[in-house]
Amino acid sequence: MSSAADASTDQIGVGIVEALEKELAGALLGSEVSGSDVWVRVDRAAWRRAVACCRDGLGFNYFTFLSGIDWKADTDLAGEKLWDPNPPGRGDQAPGEGWGTGLAGGDSRFQVMARLQRVPGSVGVTLKADLDEGEPRVDSIVELFRGADWHERETWEMYGFVFDGHPGLRHIYLPTEFEGFPLRKDFPLLAREVKPWPGLVDVEPMPGEPEGGEGPDAEAGAES
């Protein structure tokens, strides 16, 4: 349902993308606008410039969050078996055929994303950048936004991304002796390996019925 309000908020988003394109020239690799929400993907080398442009030129003064995402297909999560009557096609992510990434596209397994907002108001921008799979590094934005300090430490801890220029990348959540990067898709949850999740409860046969009685979709009851 498009209305005048939607069109005008789309305009704001489009305006932001245009301003960033002008500033970054070829480093803007992809974008998506939806209402006053903007997703922009930039080149890794232009990460800091893009954030600086948002803060100084476009008035994004509030730091919402910074995090990462690992686009590897989660077939590697050992022990995780969610019973699924119609499993989604895992074919949208064949190895070597691109990563099937989300809004504003993506080209690699690791992406760093940050969200900034214009306060007061409701306009926000999500910035993304592709990182190298073997050695994920990107510039730190601590000098631009002080809040990035802790967020970058957390992202380093969970994914292993190295932020150049950060005053001190050290553990923030996990104990110092922790090995591994938990949020990567190849970090297994050991408790689930020992005892895999059997699936949704709907698979339980009703007492008194033969095994494999009715399918779970047969009746819309109030089960959860």
Added chain:
Amino acid sequence: MGLVEQGRIPKPLTTLLNRARKYSLWVYQWGLACCAIEMGAAFGSPRYDVMRLGVIPFPASARQADLVVISGTVTDKMVPPIRRLYEQMPDPKYVISMGSCANCGGPYWDSYSVTKGVDQIIPVDVYVPGCPPRPEALLEGIVLLQQRIQNEDMSRRWRGEPIVVGG
């Protein structure tokens, strides 16, 4: 007391001492997570008053406490402080594990940073299930602990034998 080690305390005296001990527990509140709020409601709110059971929730430090209620999720990072504070408590000491996170890991049973139950670190006397358990459930746990204390044999405890309760 030398009498305790030798096991020569007469039964009426043991009963009296146990009765005195069970109605004067000082609770050290080890409030970690959501269960701590229910524990706070049990200890601080006038409705689920815990002082009517003789339990005083205000010891100044672990060294003055008889009972510790571990309420909330125990993470691996938190284990050394818990162990150290447990060891600071003087004997005889009791532990109530409150909430499913402290009992067995709870809803975070598969997390990489959660200890699956505080009984992997310290011995627990009473487990109070729930997520979070109502304050009345904690009060019931304390009452069960009091029954356990009543039936304790101090000489066996002193010698380090397991406590047999009941009968």
Added chain:
Amino acid sequence: MTVATDWQKSAYIGGQAADARVHVEIEAEGMTLNIGPQHPATHGTLRIVVRLDGEQVVWAEPVCGYMHRGYEKLTEVRTYPQITTLVNRIDWLSSFANEVPFILAAEKLMDVEAPPRAQWIRTVLFEMARIANITLFLGDMGVQLGALTPVFYAFRDRELVLNLIESATGGRFHPNYDRIGGLKEDLPKGWIAETKAVMGKMRGYCDEMEELLMGNEIFQTRTRGVGVIPSAIGLSHGLSGANIRASGIDWDIRRDEESPLAWKACDWRVWTHPDGDSFARYWVRLQETREATRIVDQLLDGLPSGSIMAKVPRIIKVPAGEAWVHTENPLGEMGYYIVSKGGLGPFRCKIRSASFSNVSVLPWVLRGTYVPDVITILASLYFILGDIDR
């Protein structure tokens, strides 16, 4: 000649100086004080290492992670209804408020709109969760400063709100009441009238706190001018909620953003304070609690009738996409960034919790303060450990 320690030397010099009535400054190394992780004043298991010079803090560093339960990894191996249960426990004092942005994000991806009655009831419960949460803060800040009575009042009056939440949802906290597409079930009979009565009582509680605590001379001396956070520093750190409003920024997500929930359907105002000190943060939260009671009253007056659950499939599968939804939670701005690949559970769910950013301002704000003021500032910033550590 015996070897004397630094301390002994200092003591000797000090003693001689005192005898001769000479003023002498003794250079001594600062002391490192460890506040936490088990400490009555840190709202949970937060550890703050401070380096002191006398009574003044030279350098402070919070060490968090003692309550890190790995939420973001757990959400990747759970289905959406299971995550609703789990997510309640992030900000454990206002549990319903944590469910709402998550459900809204999932609904955004599924393109499902809950019916109006469900949205209004969600808003009512959201505001009641705010009242339950901030009520405890109002009493708890007193305890941190040494006033024991307000917290007993807080627990007593909070019980009223928790009773209502329990009668509607079944759980005192952790209600797990929100579902994708609506709510679990409708309100019980008589709930609306009782809620209105309780809202009146909560207004009485706010008045009580205003008189008892805010009007107290000692409270004012201890909080005015303590822990001033300029708005630019706050925004750069990501400070949100009442903390940033107390520094003068007029920003409230309920008012400023389009949301399916019913905040625009009633008349209320946003409170700000120009000072940015601890007193301002307490004052703003007190006014917000009163405002929340008024919102609940207005919404209950105009509650639409109808169904409370939209038509959604029995087994929820959210189509592929990315969505970001944030709301004005009691602690600040809480948001969920859900990346879905069409499965039963999210592919990645980034939880943006307010307290993580609120606490990141501590190293900046604690420098130069005195040790008792450290406790005041911690109390006034108001964080919940589950929110920091997720």
